[in-house]
Amino acid sequence: MLTQESTRDLLRGFLALRLRLRLPRKARGSHHRLEAGFDYSIDEVPEEDLANIIDLGSLRQHASRGWHSCTLCPEYTEHTATSARAGFTYRLGHAEIRAVSDDGVLYVAPNLIIHYIVDHLYGPPAEFIAAVRSEVRRRWPDGK
16 A cells, blocks of 8 residues: 555656656757847858758657747747748747757757747857757658
8 A cells, every 4th residue: 555655755766767767868958049138159051951950840849838939039920930851831939959969969959040040140059050960860861
């Protein structure tokens, strides 16, 4: 028979297991939302890399229940992206793009990164772009 104490111990053990399973093997790289009033790097992103980011965004990983908007834009606008590989258009601001590098580091970015790149000329770090390339090769080895 389960007592209150044994139930608590069981839940604690389950939570510890769940937390262990969610942590990646290596450190996690994170790219936060760009915010008005803060500097960010401006750079040109090659078309192929942008297409890869858009394709990964079409997976809509870790979607949230709410929507985030761009604080750099003067007024609220819904932003979308179209993935040629997935064959559909999707709305930005409610999910993440996740890419694992060749050495196992997980990079996470809000899917609004697509809007930041296209409309605000944001240049993501080279490590993020390299992880995106690796993730695309893993997910679509035949290029389709």
